[in-house]
Amino acid sequence: xxxxxxxxxxxxxxxxxxxxxxxxxxxxxxxxxxxxxxxxxxxxxxxxxxxxxxxxxxxxxxxxxxxxxxxxxxxxxxxxxxxxxxxxxxxxxxxxxxxxxxxxxxxxxxxxxxxxxxxxxxxxxxxxxxxxxxxxxxxxxxxxxxxxxxxxxxxxxxxxxxxxxxxxxxxxxxxxxxxxxxxxxxxxxxxxxxxxxxxxxxxxxxxxxxxxxxxxxxxxxxxxxxxxxxxxxxxxxxxxxxxxxxxxxxxxxxxxxx
Amino acid sequence: xxxxxxxxxxxxxxxxxxxxxxxxxxxxxxxxxxxxxxxxxxxxxxxxxxxxxxxxxxxxxxxxxxxxxx
Numbered sequence: 454x455x456x457x458x459x460x461x462x463x464x465x466x467x468x469x470x471x472x473x474x475x476x477x478x479x480x481x482x483x484x485x486x487x488x489x490x491x492x493x494x495x496x497x498x499x500x501x502x503x504x505x506x507x508x509x510x511x512x513x514x515x516x517x518x519x520x521x522x523x524x525x526x527x528x529x530x531x532x533x534x535x536x537x538x539x540x541x542x543x544x545x546x547x548x549x550x551x552x553x554x555x556x557x558x559x560x561x562x563x564x565x566x567x568x569x570x571x572x573x574x575x576x577x578x579x580x581x582x583x584x585x586x587x588x589x590x591x592x593x594x595x596x597x598x599x600x601x602x603x604x605x606x607x608x609x610x611x612x613x614x615x616x617x618x619x620x621x622x623x624x625x626x627x628x629x630x631x632x633x634x635x636x637x638x639x640x641x642x643x644x645x646x647x648x649x650x651x652x653x654x655x656x657x658x659x660x661x662x663x664x665x666x667x668x669x670x671x672x673x674x675x676x677x678x679x680x681x682x683x684x685x686x687x688x689x690x691x692x693x694x695x696x697x698x699x700x701x702x703x704x705x706x707x708x709x710x711x
Numbered sequence: 712x713x714x715x716x717x718x719x720x721x722x723x724x725x726x727x728x729x730x731x732x733x734x735x736x737x738x739x740x741x742x743x744x745x746x747x748x749x750x751x752x753x754x755x756x757x758x759x760x761x762x763x764x765x766x767x768x769x770x771x772x773x774x775x776x777x778x779x780x781x
Contacts, residue, residue, distance in 0.1 A: 454725055456732040460739065482775040518767035531750050531772020538743035545736050552726035559724060575777065584777035591781070598779040599756030668774075675775045695724075 454559065458694060459548035460541055466686035467540015471533035474679040478532060481674050483524055485667040486586065490520075492661060493588030532679070540683055543570055547691065550617075555624050560692030567684025573613035573640075575676040578606045581648045584672035586665065590655050601651055608647045616640040751778040 518527060547563040554562045582602045590598060620636035627635075657665065750773060753759060754766035766773075773780045 454727055456727055456735045459727075460735055478771070478775045483771070486771055486774060517764050518770070523767065523771050527768045528771040528775070531769040531776065534746050535750055535772070535776060538739070538746045541739040542743050545732055545739055548727050549729060549732050549736075552724040557724075579777055582779070584774060585779065586774060587781070590779065595756045595779060595781055599752055602779050603752075672775050672777050676777055679776075698725075699723075 454548070454551060454691075454694060454698060456545065456548050459544040459551075459691065462690040462694065463540040463542075463544020463547070463687055464537055465540070466544070466683050466690060467537040468533065469536075469686050470540060470679050470683035471536025473682045474532040474536060474675060475529045477678040478528055478671075478675045479524065482668075482671040483528075485664060485671050487520075488664045489586030489588055489660075489668055492664060496588060532675075536679055536683065539570075539679065540687065543567055543683060544687060546570075547687065551691075554617075554621065556629060558692070559695040560688050563691045564684055564688040567680060567687060569613050569617065571677065571680035571684070573609045574606060575680060576673075577609045577644050577648075578602065579673060579676065581605055581644075581651070582654050583669050585655070585657075586660070586668040589657055589660050589665075594655055597652075598655055605648065605651060609644050612640050612643040612647075615643075750776070755780055 543566055544563075547559075547566040550562050550566060551559045552562075554565070557565065582598070582605060616636040616639050619639055620632045623632035623635055748757075749765055750769050754761075754763050755773070756779065770780070
C-alpha cells in the first residue's frame with residue numbers, strides 16, 4: 454500500500470460520493486430550498502412595498518444564474534468538487550493511520566477516519582451552527598457567522614485528532630473500549646465547552662418553522678450522504694487492496710520457501 | 712515504495728512512511744482549501760473574487776452543505 458494507491462481510491466470514492474450527494478440533495482433538499490426562496494421573495498416584495506431595499510441579492514437584478522442552472526449544474530459542481538477533494542483528504546489521513554491504530558485492519562482504520570470525519574467536520578459543527586436556508590441571516594453578519602462556523606470546525610477537527618492520539622497512547626495500557634470511551638469523552642468536553650463559549654447561531658426572525666426544519670433535515674441528510682458514501686466506498690476499496698496485497702505476499706513467501 | 716514484510720502476526724498490517732505521504736498531503740490540502748473556499752465563502756463572507764457569479768453558481772450547494780450563506 455502506498456500514498457498513491459490510497460489517494461486514487463479516495464478521489465474515486467469522493468467522486469462517487471459527490472454524484473450520489475447531488476441526487477440526494479436534489480430529491481430531499483431542493484423542495485425546501487425552493488420553499489425558503491418563496492418566503493424570501495415574499496419578504497422582499499413586502500419590503501419593497503414599504504420602500505425598503507430587498508434584503509438579499511438573489512431575488513434582485515444582480516442575479517446572473519437561473520434557478521434551473523443553480524439546481525442542476527451549480528449544485529452538481531458544488532457536491533462533486535467538495536466530494537472529490539474530501540475523498541482525497543480522507544484517503545491521505547487514512548493512509549497515514551493505516552497500521553498505526555493497534556488491532557485495526559486497513560479497512561477498519563479507514564472506516565474509522567470517515568466516521569470521525571463526519572462527526573468532527575459535519576455533525577458537531579451542524580449542531581452548533583446549523584445550515585440556514587435563503588432568507589435567514591443578513592449580509593451584515595455573514596462575515597462573523599462564517600468566521601465562527603469555520604473556527605468551530607477547526608476546534609472540532611483539532612479536538613478529534615487529539616482524541617485519536619489520546620486513544621492511541623491509552624491503548625497500550627487500557628483495553629481498547631476503555632481508551633475509546635475516554636477519547637470520545639475528552640472530545641465531547643472540548644467541543645461542548647468551546648461551543649458554549651462561542652456566540653450563539655444568528656437569529657431566525659419570523660422564518661416559518663416547518664420550512665426551516667425541512668431544510669435543516671435535508672441539509673443534514675445531504676452531509677451524511679456525502680460522508681457515508683465516501684466512507685463505505687473507500688473502506689471497501691482499501692479493504693480489497695489490502696486483501697489482494699496480503700495474498701500476493703503469501704504467494705511470494707510460498708514461492709521463496711520452495 | 713515497498714513495505715517491510717513483518718514476521719509477527721501482531722504487525723501484519725503494513726504502515727506507509729509519513730515522508731511518502733507528506734508531498735501528496737501538502738498538494739491535496741492546498742487544492743482542497745481552494746475548492747472549499749470557492750464553494751463555501753468566496754463572494755460571500757469574503758468578497759473575492761469580485762462579482763457574484765461563483766456565489767450564484769454554487770448557491771444551492773453552499774446552503775445544503777451547511778455553509779453560512781448570506
